[in-house]
Amino acid sequence: MVQLINKLDKEVKITRLSESAVVVSFGEEICFDLHEKVKALTNYLQDHSFVGLIETVPSFTSVTIFYDPIQIYKRERKVNHTNVESPSDFVCAYLKEAVQNLGKIDKHRTRIVEIPVCYGGAFGPDLDYVADHNDLSPEQVVKIHSSGDYLVYMVGFAPGFPYLGGMSEKIATPRREKPRIEIPQGSVGIAGMQTGVYSLSTPGGWQIIGRTPFDLFLKDKTPPSLLESGDVVRFRPITVEEYDDYKEGS
Numbered sequence: 001m002v003q004l005i006n007k008l009d010k011e012v013k014i015t016r017l018s019e020s021a022v023v024v025s026f027g028e029e030i031c032f033d034l035h036e037k038v039k040a041l042t043n044y045l046q047d048h049s050f051v052g053l054i055e056t057v058p059s060f061t062s063v064t065i066f067y068d069p070i071q072i073y074k075r076e077r078k079v080n081h082t083n084v085e086s087p088s089d090f091v092c093a094y095l096k097e098a099v100q101n102l103g104k105i106d107k108h109r110t111r112i113v114e115i116p117v118c119y120g121g122a123f124g125p126d127l128d129y130v131a132d133h134n135d136l137s138p139e140q141v142v143k144i145h146s147s148g149d150y151l152v153y154m155v156g157f158a159p160g161f162p163y164l165g166g167m168s169e170k171i172a173t174p175r176r177e178k179p180r181i182e183i184p185q186g187s188v189g190i191a192g193m194q195t196g197v198y199s200l201s202t203p204g205g206w207q208i209i210g211r212t213p214f215d216l217f218l219k220d221k222t223p224p225s226l227l228e229s230g231d232v233v234r235f236r237p238i239t240v241e242e243y244d245d246y247k248e249g250s
Helices: 032-047 069-079 087-100 127-133 138-145 240-249
Strands: 003-007 013-018 021-025 053-058 062-067 112-119 150-155 162-165 180-183 187-191 194-197 202-204 207-211 232-237
Touching: 013 087, 021 087, 032 053, 032 062, 032 087, 032 150, 062 069, 062 087, 069 087, 112 138, 112 240, 127 138, 127 207, 138 207
Parallel strands: 112 232
Antiparallel strands: 003 013, 013 021, 021 062, 053 062, 112 207, 150 162, 150 232, 162 194, 180 202, 187 194, 187 207
16 A cells, blocks of 8 residues: 655655555656756665665656565664564655755766667668658757767666656657567667667667667676666767677677
8 A cells, every 4th residue: 555654845755655665756857856866865775775675766756665674673673672663664764864864965976878879771760760750861860869968767668778868859759659579679769758778679669760789788797787877878879880890899
């Protein structure tokens, strides 16, 4: 049962999802300033973990915190000699204090990741459509797409798939009416005002404008995902020959 625990101001809410999960929501608008708070809280919990914390999952506007209530209960009995009637109350109180001190938390761990992309041709079958839809040439689409800085709001849909914000509205294009059965791994696509990179071969309806030789998800690596929430992505155009060189060297 979803239950609102604290509403710290008109935007920030702490909500119990279950006996082992709590969500801190900073609002509903998808924007850079709001995501800075998401990133700040995520960074804080990485540096100031509490016994029982299992995982933090940042998204566009919130952070979900998963924890083990049994570990919290045992820890409080052993260390503080107190009985915790509700581990979720302990977690919510911990998060409330963290949120109220966001101004003192380091938000600036921005990592810039450059991703090479071979645009058009067999790698970008929808590049011409995106250009026609926006009354641009394919070359202009590539220039606009590769000149932006894209914030990774969250990773999801498929393992390692980044949802990127910051794309120019000049190249915004609706999804395909009929999704493809399979989108090749590494494909770079546009859907509405968003751009993203297919980390794995999956079905999809995004307009595909290019492909990167980089692997965005390798299950045997730690961490397995190349990108994480809060990173900034820059796309660099490359030729087919350079694409092949990357693949041969990987």
